[in-house]
Amino acid sequence: MTNQQIVLKSRPVTHASEDNFALRTVPVPPLGDGEVLRRTLYLSLDPYMRGRMGSAASYAAGVPLDHVMIGGTVSQVIESTNPAFAPGDFVTGYDGWQEYHVSKGHDLRRLDPAVAPISTAIGVLGMPGMTAYVGLFDLGQPKAGETVVVSAASGAVGAIVGQLAKLTGCRVVGIAGAQEKCDYVVQELGFDACVSHYSDTLRDDLAAACPKGVDVYFENVGGKVFEAVFGLMNVHGRIPVCGTISEYNAPTPTSGPTLRALLTNRIMIRGFIVGEHAARQADFLRDCAQWIREGTLKYREDVVDGLAQAPSALLRLFDGRNFGKLLVRVSPDPSQATRG
Numbered sequence: 001m002t003n004q005q006i007v008l009k010s011r012p013v014t015h016a017s018e019d020n021f022a023l024r025t026v027p028v029p030p031l032g033d034g035e036v037l038r039r040t041l042y043l044s045l046d047p048y049m050r051g052r053m054g055s056a057a058s059y060a061a062g063v064p065l066d067h068v069m070i071g072g073t074v075s076q077v078i079e080s081t082n083p084a085f086a087p088g089d090f091v092t093g094y095d096g097w098q099e100y101h102v103s104k105g106h107d108l109r110r111l112d113p114a115v116a117p118i119s120t121a122i123g124v125l126g127m128p129g130m131t132a133y134v135g136l137f138d139l140g141q142p143k144a145g146e147t148v149v150v151s152a153a154s155g156a157v158g159a160i161v162g163q164l165a166k167l168t169g170c171r172v173v174g175i176a177g178a179q180e181k182c183d184y185v186v187q188e189l190g191f192d193a194c195v196s197h198y199s200d201t202l203r204d205d206l207a208a209a210c211p212k213g214v215d216v217y218f219e220n221v222g223g224k225v226f227e228a229v230f231g232l233m234n235v236h237g238r239i240p241v242c243g244t245i246s247e248y249n250a251p252t253p254t255s256g257p258t259l260r261a262l263l264t265n266r267i268m269i270r271g272f273i274v275g276e277h278a279a280r281q282a283d284f285l286r287d288c289a290q291w292i293r294e295g296t297l298k299y300r301e302d303v304v305d306g307l308a309q310a311p312s313a314l315l316r317l318f319d320g321r322n323f324g325k326l327l328v329r330v331s332p333d334p335s336q337a338t339r340g
Protein backbone atom coordinates (compact mmCIF):
# COMPACT_ATOMS: atom_id res chain seq x y z
CA MET A 1 0.00 0.00 0.00
CA THR A 2 1.31 3.48 -0.86
CA ASN A 3 1.06 6.73 1.09
CA GLN A 4 0.86 10.18 -0.48
CA GLN A 5 2.62 12.83 1.58
CA ILE A 6 3.27 16.54 1.23
CA VAL A 7 6.69 17.58 2.47
CA LEU A 8 8.30 20.97 3.03
CA LYS A 9 10.69 21.46 0.12
CA SER A 10 11.99 24.98 0.80
CA ARG A 11 11.48 27.85 3.25
CA PRO A 12 9.69 31.04 2.19
CA VAL A 13 11.57 34.32 2.65
CA THR A 14 8.40 36.47 2.59
CA HIS A 15 5.14 35.10 1.19
CA ALA A 16 4.67 31.34 1.30
CA SER A 17 3.97 29.72 -2.07
CA GLU A 18 2.92 26.35 -3.44
CA ASP A 19 6.52 25.87 -4.64
CA ASN A 20 7.60 25.49 -1.00
CA PHE A 21 5.93 22.06 -0.98
CA ALA A 22 6.39 18.75 -2.82
CA LEU A 23 4.09 15.75 -3.16
CA ARG A 24 5.75 12.34 -2.81
CA THR A 25 4.58 8.73 -2.69
CA VAL A 26 6.16 6.28 -0.26
CA PRO A 27 5.20 2.79 0.98
CA VAL A 28 3.08 2.55 4.14
CA PRO A 29 5.40 0.96 6.76
CA PRO A 30 4.45 -2.45 8.21
CA LEU A 31 2.61 -2.42 11.53
CA GLY A 32 4.80 -3.16 14.58
CA ASP A 33 3.76 -4.27 18.06
CA GLY A 34 1.35 -1.89 19.83
CA GLU A 35 0.91 0.29 16.74
CA VAL A 36 -2.06 1.85 14.98
CA LEU A 37 -2.43 2.39 11.22
CA ARG A 38 -4.96 5.05 10.31
CA ARG A 39 -6.24 6.76 7.18
CA THR A 40 -6.54 10.54 7.24
CA LEU A 41 -10.07 11.79 6.61
CA TYR A 42 -9.63 15.51 7.39
CA LEU A 43 -6.51 17.67 7.62
CA SER A 44 -6.67 21.01 9.43
CA LEU A 45 -5.03 24.03 7.77
CA ASP A 46 -4.07 26.73 10.25
CA PRO A 47 -2.17 30.04 10.24
CA TYR A 48 0.53 28.70 12.62
CA MET A 49 1.75 26.50 9.75
CA ARG A 50 3.33 29.55 8.12
CA GLY A 51 5.61 29.83 11.18
CA ARG A 52 6.56 26.15 10.95
CA MET A 53 7.65 26.67 7.34
CA GLY A 54 10.37 29.05 8.54
CA SER A 55 13.45 28.44 10.66
CA ALA A 56 13.17 31.53 12.90
CA ALA A 57 13.14 30.93 16.67
CA SER A 58 9.58 30.63 17.96
CA TYR A 59 7.63 28.72 20.59
CA ALA A 60 7.91 25.64 18.34
CA ALA A 61 10.64 24.46 15.98
CA GLY A 62 10.19 24.68 12.21
CA VAL A 63 9.41 21.56 10.16
CA PRO A 64 12.75 20.16 8.87
CA LEU A 65 13.13 20.29 5.08
CA ASP A 66 11.92 17.13 3.28
CA HIS A 67 9.79 16.19 6.28
CA VAL A 68 6.00 15.79 6.20
CA MET A 69 4.22 19.08 7.05
CA ILE A 70 2.75 19.13 10.52
CA GLY A 71 -1.02 19.31 10.89
CA GLY A 72 -3.97 18.30 13.04
CA THR A 73 -6.04 15.45 11.61
CA VAL A 74 -9.18 13.36 11.97
CA SER A 75 -8.56 9.76 10.90
CA GLN A 76 -10.05 6.28 10.89
CA VAL A 77 -8.16 3.29 12.30
CA ILE A 78 -7.51 0.69 9.57
CA GLU A 79 -5.40 -1.85 11.49
CA SER A 80 -4.25 -1.97 15.09
CA THR A 81 -2.00 -4.06 17.32
CA ASN A 82 -2.62 -1.56 20.13
CA PRO A 83 -5.47 -2.82 22.37
CA ALA A 84 -6.63 0.79 22.97
CA PHE A 85 -7.75 1.18 19.33
CA ALA A 86 -9.81 -1.04 17.01
CA PRO A 87 -10.30 -0.93 13.23
CA GLY A 88 -13.12 1.49 12.41
CA ASP A 89 -12.43 3.84 15.36
CA PHE A 90 -12.40 7.56 14.57
CA VAL A 91 -9.52 9.46 16.18
CA THR A 92 -7.96 12.90 16.21
CA GLY A 93 -4.23 13.57 16.38
CA TYR A 94 -1.37 15.29 14.59
CA ASP A 95 -0.71 12.96 11.65
CA GLY A 96 0.33 15.75 9.28
CA TRP A 97 -0.15 16.26 5.54
CA GLN A 98 -0.39 12.62 4.46
CA GLU A 99 -2.93 9.89 3.65
CA TYR A 100 -1.78 7.30 6.19
CA HIS A 101 0.16 7.26 9.42
CA VAL A 102 1.52 4.51 11.70
CA SER A 103 2.53 5.13 15.32
CA LYS A 104 1.96 3.87 18.85
CA GLY A 105 -0.96 6.29 18.98
CA HIS A 106 0.04 8.04 22.23
CA ASP A 107 -1.33 11.40 21.04
CA LEU A 108 -4.61 10.03 19.63
CA ARG A 109 -8.03 10.86 21.10
CA ARG A 110 -11.02 8.69 20.16
CA LEU A 111 -14.04 10.50 18.70
CA ASP A 112 -17.73 9.66 18.99
CA PRO A 113 -19.56 10.61 15.78
CA ALA A 114 -22.82 10.71 17.76
CA VAL A 115 -21.58 13.75 19.75
CA ALA A 116 -20.83 15.99 16.75
CA PRO A 117 -19.57 15.61 13.16
CA ILE A 118 -16.04 14.24 13.49
CA SER A 119 -14.55 17.13 11.46
CA THR A 120 -15.35 19.43 14.40
CA ALA A 121 -12.50 17.77 16.34
CA ILE A 122 -10.07 19.97 14.40
CA GLY A 123 -12.39 22.99 14.44
CA VAL A 124 -14.99 24.22 16.86
CA LEU A 125 -14.41 21.24 19.21
CA GLY A 126 -10.66 21.17 18.61
CA MET A 127 -7.65 23.45 18.76
CA PRO A 128 -9.32 26.60 17.30
CA GLY A 129 -12.39 26.29 19.56
CA MET A 130 -10.22 25.65 22.61
CA THR A 131 -8.13 28.70 21.69
CA ALA A 132 -11.24 30.86 21.64
CA TYR A 133 -12.46 29.41 24.95
CA VAL A 134 -9.29 29.84 27.03
CA GLY A 135 -8.23 33.06 25.32
CA LEU A 136 -11.54 34.77 25.92
CA PHE A 137 -12.59 33.35 29.29
CA ASP A 138 -9.24 32.88 31.06
CA LEU A 139 -7.27 35.80 29.64
CA GLY A 140 -9.93 38.23 28.42
CA GLN A 141 -12.19 37.66 31.44
CA PRO A 142 -15.22 39.39 29.88
CA LYS A 143 -18.07 40.59 32.08
CA ALA A 144 -21.70 41.18 31.12
CA GLY A 145 -22.17 44.68 29.73
CA GLU A 146 -18.58 45.07 28.56
CA THR A 147 -17.57 45.58 24.93
CA VAL A 148 -15.53 42.83 23.27
CA VAL A 149 -13.88 43.32 19.89
CA VAL A 150 -12.48 40.39 17.92
CA SER A 151 -10.53 40.47 14.65
CA ALA A 152 -10.58 37.75 11.94
CA ALA A 153 -14.14 37.59 13.22
CA SER A 154 -15.61 35.11 10.73
CA GLY A 155 -12.73 32.65 11.07
CA ALA A 156 -12.21 29.46 13.03
CA VAL A 157 -11.20 31.20 16.27
CA GLY A 158 -12.88 34.61 15.91
CA ALA A 159 -16.37 33.29 15.18
CA ILE A 160 -16.31 31.25 18.40
CA VAL A 161 -14.84 34.10 20.48
CA GLY A 162 -17.66 36.43 19.44
CA GLN A 163 -20.40 33.91 20.19
CA LEU A 164 -18.92 33.04 23.60
CA ALA A 165 -18.74 36.76 24.43
CA LYS A 166 -22.41 37.14 23.44
CA LEU A 167 -23.29 34.20 25.73
CA THR A 168 -21.54 36.17 28.51
CA GLY A 169 -23.77 39.20 27.89
CA CYS A 170 -21.23 41.46 26.20
CA ARG A 171 -21.57 43.87 23.31
CA VAL A 172 -19.59 42.17 20.55
CA VAL A 173 -18.00 43.90 17.58
CA GLY A 174 -16.19 41.92 14.89
CA ILE A 175 -13.55 43.04 12.42
CA ALA A 176 -13.44 41.15 9.12
CA GLY A 177 -12.50 41.78 5.49
CA ALA A 178 -15.28 41.18 2.95
CA GLN A 179 -18.80 42.55 3.46
CA GLU A 180 -20.14 38.98 3.13
CA LYS A 181 -18.12 37.99 6.21
CA CYS A 182 -19.29 41.05 8.17
CA ASP A 183 -22.92 40.24 7.30
CA TYR A 184 -22.43 36.61 8.33
CA VAL A 185 -21.14 37.37 11.84
CA VAL A 186 -23.95 39.85 12.52
CA GLN A 187 -26.86 38.07 10.84
CA GLU A 188 -25.93 34.41 11.43
CA LEU A 189 -23.81 34.52 14.58
CA GLY A 190 -25.52 37.38 16.43
CA PHE A 191 -22.62 39.84 16.80
CA ASP A 192 -23.87 43.39 17.48
CA ALA A 193 -21.77 44.94 14.71
CA CYS A 194 -18.87 44.23 12.38
CA VAL A 195 -16.54 46.61 10.56
CA SER A 196 -14.29 45.91 7.60
CA HIS A 197 -10.53 46.34 7.92
CA TYR A 198 -10.54 47.33 4.24
CA SER A 199 -12.30 50.59 5.19
CA ASP A 200 -10.25 53.80 4.93
CA THR A 201 -12.02 54.95 8.09
CA LEU A 202 -11.49 51.81 10.18
CA ARG A 203 -10.71 53.71 13.38
CA ASP A 204 -13.84 55.90 13.05
CA ASP A 205 -16.01 52.92 12.09
CA LEU A 206 -14.81 51.09 15.19
CA ALA A 207 -15.35 54.12 17.43
CA ALA A 208 -18.94 54.35 16.17
CA ALA A 209 -19.53 50.64 16.79
CA CYS A 210 -17.99 50.83 20.31
CA PRO A 211 -19.58 53.95 21.89
CA LYS A 212 -18.42 52.87 25.38
CA GLY A 213 -14.88 52.01 24.25
CA VAL A 214 -13.33 48.53 24.23
CA ASP A 215 -12.85 46.39 27.35
CA VAL A 216 -11.52 43.22 25.71
CA TYR A 217 -9.76 43.06 22.37
CA PHE A 218 -9.14 39.49 21.20
CA GLU A 219 -6.19 40.01 18.87
CA ASN A 220 -5.89 37.71 15.85
CA VAL A 221 -4.43 40.04 13.24
CA GLY A 222 -1.91 42.66 14.46
CA GLY A 223 -0.57 45.54 12.33
CA LYS A 224 -2.94 48.36 11.37
CA VAL A 225 -5.97 46.55 12.84
CA PHE A 226 -4.27 46.43 16.23
CA GLU A 227 -3.38 50.11 16.04
CA ALA A 228 -6.99 51.03 15.21
CA VAL A 229 -8.44 49.11 18.17
CA PHE A 230 -5.70 50.01 20.61
CA GLY A 231 -6.62 53.68 20.68
CA LEU A 232 -10.14 52.77 21.84
CA MET A 233 -9.11 50.59 24.80
CA ASN A 234 -10.71 51.45 28.15
CA VAL A 235 -8.92 51.73 31.46
CA HIS A 236 -8.18 48.19 32.73
CA GLY A 237 -8.80 46.78 29.28
CA ARG A 238 -7.50 43.32 28.43
CA ILE A 239 -5.88 42.17 25.20
CA PRO A 240 -5.33 38.44 24.79
CA VAL A 241 -2.83 38.26 21.94
CA CYS A 242 -3.81 35.11 20.08
CA GLY A 243 -2.23 35.81 16.71
CA THR A 244 -0.86 38.48 14.37
CA ILE A 245 -1.63 36.93 11.00
CA SER A 246 -1.04 40.17 9.06
CA GLU A 247 2.65 39.84 9.97
CA TYR A 248 3.26 36.14 9.27
CA ASN A 249 4.54 36.72 5.74
CA ALA A 250 6.62 39.79 6.70
CA PRO A 251 10.40 39.29 6.91
CA THR A 252 10.72 41.72 9.84
CA PRO A 253 8.19 42.77 12.53
CA THR A 254 5.95 45.71 11.63
CA SER A 255 5.56 48.76 13.87
CA GLY A 256 2.96 48.96 16.64
CA PRO A 257 1.56 51.37 19.23
CA THR A 258 3.75 52.85 21.97
CA LEU A 259 4.20 51.15 25.32
CA ARG A 260 3.38 54.41 27.11
CA ALA A 261 -0.33 53.98 26.39
CA LEU A 262 -0.17 50.50 27.90
CA LEU A 263 1.21 52.02 31.07
CA THR A 264 -1.11 55.01 31.41
CA ASN A 265 -4.21 52.92 30.86
CA ARG A 266 -2.91 49.92 32.91
CA ILE A 267 -3.85 47.58 30.08
CA MET A 268 -3.17 43.88 30.46
CA ILE A 269 -1.77 42.48 27.27
CA ARG A 270 -0.73 38.86 27.26
CA GLY A 271 0.25 36.40 24.61
CA PHE A 272 -0.76 32.77 24.96
CA ILE A 273 -0.39 29.40 23.28
CA VAL A 274 -3.37 27.09 23.46
CA GLY A 275 -1.19 24.02 24.02
CA GLU A 276 -0.19 25.35 27.46
CA HIS A 277 -3.82 25.35 28.65
CA ALA A 278 -4.53 21.61 28.35
CA ALA A 279 -5.94 21.56 31.88
CA ARG A 280 -9.01 23.37 30.51
CA GLN A 281 -9.75 20.83 27.77
CA ALA A 282 -12.42 18.89 29.69
CA ASP A 283 -14.26 22.14 30.58
CA PHE A 284 -14.01 23.33 26.99
CA LEU A 285 -15.35 20.08 25.49
CA ARG A 286 -18.19 19.87 28.05
CA ASP A 287 -19.36 23.46 27.51
CA CYS A 288 -18.90 23.81 23.77
CA ALA A 289 -20.33 20.37 22.88
CA GLN A 290 -23.43 21.29 24.89
CA TRP A 291 -23.76 24.74 23.26
CA ILE A 292 -23.48 23.11 19.83
CA ARG A 293 -26.19 20.56 20.73
CA GLU A 294 -28.44 23.37 21.97
CA GLY A 295 -27.81 25.37 18.78
CA THR A 296 -26.36 28.35 20.66
CA LEU A 297 -22.87 27.86 19.21
CA LYS A 298 -22.71 27.82 15.41
CA TYR A 299 -19.74 27.01 13.23
CA ARG A 300 -18.85 27.12 9.57
CA GLU A 301 -16.38 24.88 7.72
CA ASP A 302 -14.60 25.66 4.46
CA VAL A 303 -13.81 22.22 3.01
CA VAL A 304 -11.33 21.62 0.17
CA ASP A 305 -11.16 18.17 -1.46
CA GLY A 306 -7.90 16.25 -1.98
CA LEU A 307 -4.51 16.24 -0.23
CA ALA A 308 -2.82 17.71 -3.32
CA GLN A 309 -4.86 20.90 -2.83
CA ALA A 310 -3.43 21.53 0.67
CA PRO A 311 -0.58 23.89 -0.38
CA SER A 312 -2.78 26.22 -2.45
CA ALA A 313 -5.55 26.09 0.16
CA LEU A 314 -3.17 27.06 2.99
CA LEU A 315 -2.33 30.30 1.18
CA ARG A 316 -6.00 31.36 1.30
CA LEU A 317 -5.67 32.01 5.03
CA PHE A 318 -3.32 34.91 4.40
CA ASP A 319 -5.52 36.94 2.09
CA GLY A 320 -8.93 36.09 3.50
CA ARG A 321 -10.02 33.64 0.78
CA ASN A 322 -11.13 31.11 3.41
CA PHE A 323 -14.57 31.56 4.95
CA GLY A 324 -14.77 29.55 8.18
CA LYS A 325 -12.57 26.76 9.52
CA LEU A 326 -10.34 25.67 6.65
CA LEU A 327 -9.84 21.94 6.25
CA VAL A 328 -8.94 19.41 3.58
CA ARG A 329 -11.05 16.28 3.04
CA VAL A 330 -8.23 13.82 2.35
CA SER A 331 -10.50 10.72 2.09
CA PRO A 332 -14.30 10.29 2.14
CA ASP A 333 -15.78 10.49 5.66
CA PRO A 334 -17.63 7.20 6.37
CA SER A 335 -19.25 8.65 9.50
CA GLN A 336 -21.32 11.06 7.40
CA ALA A 337 -23.45 8.22 6.01
CA THR A 338 -24.41 7.08 9.51
CA ARG A 339 -25.24 10.65 10.66
CA GLY A 340 -27.65 11.04 7.72
Ligand SMILES: NC(=O)c1ccc[n+]([C@@H]2O[C@H](COP(=O)([O-])OP(=O)(O)OC[C@H]3O[C@@H](n4cnc5c(N)ncnc54)[C@H](OP(=O)(O)O)[C@@H]3O)[C@@H](O)[C@H]2O)c1
Nearest residue numbers: 047152155156157176177220243244245246273274318320
Ligand atom coordinates in the same frame (compact mmCIF):
# COMPACT_ATOMS: atom_id res chain seq x y z
N1 LIG B 1 -2.24 31.42 20.24
C1 LIG B 1 -2.69 30.25 19.84
O1 LIG B 1 -2.53 29.22 20.51
C2 LIG B 1 -3.47 30.18 18.56
C3 LIG B 1 -4.21 29.05 18.22
C4 LIG B 1 -4.99 29.07 17.03
C5 LIG B 1 -4.97 30.21 16.21
N2 LIG B 1 -4.19 31.28 16.56
C6 LIG B 1 -4.21 32.50 15.76
O2 LIG B 1 -5.55 32.94 15.64
C7 LIG B 1 -5.69 33.71 14.44
C8 LIG B 1 -6.90 33.21 13.65
O3 LIG B 1 -6.68 31.87 13.28
P1 LIG B 1 -7.85 31.02 12.57
O4 LIG B 1 -7.40 29.63 12.51
O5 LIG B 1 -9.14 31.35 13.21
O6 LIG B 1 -7.83 31.61 11.08
P2 LIG B 1 -9.09 32.17 10.25
O7 LIG B 1 -9.60 33.38 10.97
O8 LIG B 1 -10.03 31.05 9.99
O9 LIG B 1 -8.41 32.59 8.87
C9 LIG B 1 -7.49 33.65 8.84
C10 LIG B 1 -8.20 34.98 8.56
O10 LIG B 1 -7.34 36.05 8.94
C11 LIG B 1 -7.69 37.21 8.23
N3 LIG B 1 -6.48 37.85 7.68
C12 LIG B 1 -5.50 37.27 6.96
N4 LIG B 1 -4.56 38.17 6.63
C13 LIG B 1 -4.99 39.36 7.14
C14 LIG B 1 -4.44 40.69 7.15
N5 LIG B 1 -3.28 40.97 6.56
N6 LIG B 1 -5.16 41.66 7.78
C15 LIG B 1 -6.33 41.40 8.38
N7 LIG B 1 -6.88 40.15 8.43
C16 LIG B 1 -6.21 39.17 7.82
C17 LIG B 1 -8.60 36.77 7.06
O11 LIG B 1 -9.93 37.15 7.40
P3 LIG B 1 -10.63 38.45 6.71
O12 LIG B 1 -11.06 38.00 5.34
O13 LIG B 1 -11.73 38.76 7.62
O14 LIG B 1 -9.56 39.50 6.62
C18 LIG B 1 -8.48 35.24 7.10
O15 LIG B 1 -9.66 34.61 6.64
C19 LIG B 1 -4.37 33.59 13.69
O16 LIG B 1 -3.58 34.73 13.95
C20 LIG B 1 -3.72 32.36 14.33
O17 LIG B 1 -2.33 32.37 14.22
C21 LIG B 1 -3.45 31.28 17.70
